[in-house]
Amino acid sequence: MRRRELLLASGAALTLTGCATPAALPELRGTGDLGVVIERARGTLAIVDTSERRVIAEVTGLGDLSHASVVFSRDARFAYVFGRDGGLTKVDLLARRITARIVQAGNSIGGAISADGALVAAQNYQPGGVKVFDARTLALVADLPAEAVGGKPSRVVGLVDLPGRRFAWSLLDADAIWIADLSEPSSPRVTKLEGIGRMPYDALVTPDGRHYIAGLFGEDGLALVDLWQERPAARRILAGYGRGQEPLPVYKMPHLRGWAVAGRRAYLPAIGRHEVLVVDTETWAEVGRIPVAGQPVFVMARPDGRQVWVNFAVPDYDRVQVIDTPTQRIVTTLTPGKAVLHLEFTPRGETVWISSRDDNRVSVIDTQSFATVATLNVDSPSGIFFTARATRMGL
């Protein structure tokens, strides 16, 4: 490769006299310990180093990040950021700049990347449906409008990747779950499950890619699909899940993507109640409830499943609680800062990173001692995403 090509390829500035400006040369470094933090108020991404525990760069110009999520390329170099405004932005974590950006919808709440890293899919509220893009160029390769209800396409939620260039998602307005095989992106094969329950509002796939579970806003309970069955079908589980006989005010809907599976048990945020539900993943029956400090939002297992960490909706959103899974007891309550919006474990679980929006702070906490080992100044931080997600299904 000639010098000019090399420098252009690496995204560096090139001076006319022939030598590169050192300051503009991106740092040669591994990408396994990188991550991003959403700075929700100003459309900016903070790039973080989880080894040195610091912000190494900021990338601006990502639009409305008031509800944003991120997936990573399989080489862990690029972040794909899905913004609330329908923006899809590809950010080079090494060159620390945007390499592609499109506004692909009017209102969007997330996306996924295929197991082989070739396809990025976005789920849209307005217009409804799913759009699929070439992960290199962000060129549109497949458009999958949702079933129309009352003349307009259903909003789409709960989009996840599955093994083998497949995706699954839920149709909020059409009470349906669709499973799409995009082995041939120009001719997607879509399996449609109808009547799965009223108003699916979010969903997840279990870490093994086997069970797709959608929460229902229109009724108590959840819809479960065993994707390993030859003819997948949805069945209702946990009829007691939801607001129940005595509906409580719900300050914030829990995020299902954060559900924790530890060993044979799953830990779920109850809706409205100050409880974490414990579910047996073989029978999908409830086997316990753990009282917690507020309405849970994210319920997340440390990668080894020994602990489950919980944050809460207003007014209890300054607290984080830790459940010891063998004893099912709360072992500590932390107050890392005001308005805890998200938490993310380093891939082997030695630390957890917690964003406190109203204190403009990300806290790095040792998961054994519960000591705060670092704090980072980040403007209105919300979601935290580490590149190890590239190696996991359904994240």
Add this chain to the structure above:
Amino acid sequence: MRRRELLLASGAALTLTGCATPAALPELRGTGDLGVVIERARGTLAIVDTSERRVIAEVTGLGDLSHASVVFSRDARFAYVFGRDGGLTKVDLLARRITARIVQAGNSIGGAISADGALVAAQNYQPGGVKVFDARTLALVADLPAEAVGGKPSRVVGLVDLPGRRFAWSLLDADAIWIADLSEPSSPRVTKLEGIGRMPYDALVTPDGRHYIAGLFGEDGLALVDLWQERPAARRILAGYGRGQEPLPVYKMPHLRGWAVAGRRAYLPAIGRHEVLVVDTETWAEVGRIPVAGQPVFVMARPDGRQVWVNFAVPDYDRVQVIDTPTQRIVTTLTPGKAVLHLEFTPRGETVWISSRDDNRVSVIDTQSFATVATLNVDSPSGIFFTARATRMGL
């Protein structure tokens, strides 16, 4: 950083006239899709790109790699290679060169890296014991001789990392399992479990870091330690595991590190028999046996647990079989080449890479269609290791 420092730091050659030689500048790239293949006959490491499915570089001078294993730094940039001759070599996958190399023992068969990436540990046959090194410099930070038996330290096997800067290993000649906490490397705290069974020869830790299991060469059965207990103790499980009442010739001891956990079941290579054993990971009782084409060596689950892949000892080592876990049946038998020594899944399982030593070939196989999607020319390939291991426990 000044220009000179930058170039030196990146490992590039520097010309006296001031401009770097372009060909010597390492490529700026992500490291999430890198891996290495051991070229066992000539002490060489092939660096591979799992996106492009090709060899991108070779690094020579690693000594005797006839039985080698590899762990990765948490930034996925450096490979630590443990050679049979006691060599420990740190290789920069970006600069494509050795950055540090020591010969730390006379005979060694593997190692581990702490969850925080700070410590690299090597297990030694000669002299026995475990040595722990600073992951940056390979400086010795802790020396843990094994218990002496008959005047010399026991050989050490089955070394694994555990959550929280801890390691566990087995003492082949002392019938013991040791668990060491190296939070303070200068004063390791060691818990010693004695009389765990005769001649532990290899071990593994389950993917959640909870159960440490050692195979016993001196008797049927295995030793199991629940590391989540306050006072861990070893108990014997699977009394039927082993050569049994009618001992069979064993052509190659199975590698326990390769054991597969899929859902609630573990799949184990029987010793000597043409069978894969199925074990319930809650009761640790045998719940089934699957007849296979030879004496199994590696029994490995695709990351989603839907399939288990098996290779074999001589004379059946040209074959690889695939078990469908829901039905417990062999769904295909492949013959990727002569002398299949190892297999490694890409982190999300869309392909598996298989080394065929005597055909000097690595085959990349689509795990859904079983089609060979690429072949790589590699000299006498044995172990294959991808950087995603940096994000997993016990690998």
